[in-house]
Amino acid sequence: MFRLLALCIILACAIPQQALADKPVVVFAGTAAQPPLEEAAQTFQSKTGLRVILHLGSSGSMLNQAHLTGQGDIYIPGSPDYMQKALDFKLVAKDSVTIAYLVPALVVAKGNPLGIKSLDDLKREDLRIGLADPDGVCVGLYAIELLHANHLLEPLRPRLKGMVESCAKTAAMIPLNMVDVVIGWREFATWQPDTMEVILLSPEEIPRLAYVPGAKLLSASNPEGADAFLSFLASREGQAILQKWGYLTTEAEARQFAPKAVFGGTFPLNEVW
Structure with missing residues (x-):
């Protein structure tokens, strides 16, 4: 009887720990770093046994899902201004990790068939210019x-x-021939080289x-x-995955593309759009 009681106590103590181990990690993420995040x-699941469920979409829609569902x-938004919104809504912890850095660039079809060389070329009336919805x-x-x-x-x-x-969807406009040039991230080209x-x-x-940020x-x-x-994403192994996909993992690397650019903060869209 005593042995049976002891076994029941052991099992009762073990169940919550096992349940915790079996519970997936649910992530609401923007798609700015979708391939390396996937x-x-x-890799994280293979190493730890913890399953990661990625819900992917725009930074704004993922923020809304987290806010409305409470789940x-x-x-992981694609830029720090959305993390600030999450902080303002009191949705996230104040401590965050920086996963990768992003640089604005023009994205064109392989081989650049229309000979687009600079931002100034966008003035050409023959070009179809694509971009994402700036509101979300x-x-x-x-x-x-x-x-x-x-x-x-x-x-x-x-x-x-x-x-x-x-x-x-912004990156997909090029291979789908919806537009001739996209104003996107430098990193898009590594998705479908x-x-x-x-x-x-x-x-x-x-x-x-x-x-x-995450x-x-x-x-x-x-x-x-x-x-x-989050610790894995910020670790040497996690950062190596980002680097393999062509993402920058230090501010110094990103600064080489625009030494005088602002980092973080937000732009008052409603004043110009």
């Missing part, structure tokens, strides 16, 4: 600021196309650089798993 999630363990997608907001800073927003406004709902390439901008043309949601049902996955 690979990192698979999820981690929020980080790269769309950065694109509008870029055009505004270079006095191109008003001349090009009638010809801007797409206004798609995520970074992934057989179909896309980037045109780097002059350093003085880039007003702002971005980074991809933070634990205060409503996390698996806080230990969230901490573990």
Whole structure:
């Protein structure tokens, strides 16, 4: 009888720990770093046995999901301004990790068949120009600021196309031949190198650089798993996955593309859009 009672006590103590180990880590993430995030999630699961469920979309829609549902363990937007919104909503812990850095660039079809060489070439009336919705997608907001800073927003406004709902959909406009050039991230070209390439901008043309932050949601049902996955993303192994996909992992690397650009902060979209 005593042995049976002892066994029951042991099992009762073990069940919560096992349940915790079996509980997945739920991530709401923007798609600015989708390919390396997907690979990192698979690698993390192989190493730890903890499953990572990635919900991917625009930084704005993922923020809304976390806010409205009160669920999820981690929020990873594509730029720090959305993390600030999450902090303002009291959705995330104040401590965050920096996962990667992003540089605005022009994205064109492989081989650059239309000979686009610079931002100034966007004035050509034969070009179809694509970008993301600036109201909910980080790269769309950065694109509008870029055009505004270079006095191109008003001349090009009638010809801007797409206004798609995520970074992934923005990048897809090129291989789908929806547009001729996309104002996106430098990193997009590594997603489908057989179909896309980037045109780097002059350093003085880039007003702002971005980074991809990650933070634990205060409503996390698996806080230990969230901490573990965030630590993995910031670790040498996690950063190596980002680097393999062509992402920059230090501020110094990003600064080489635009030494005088602002890092972080936000752009007052409603004043120009």
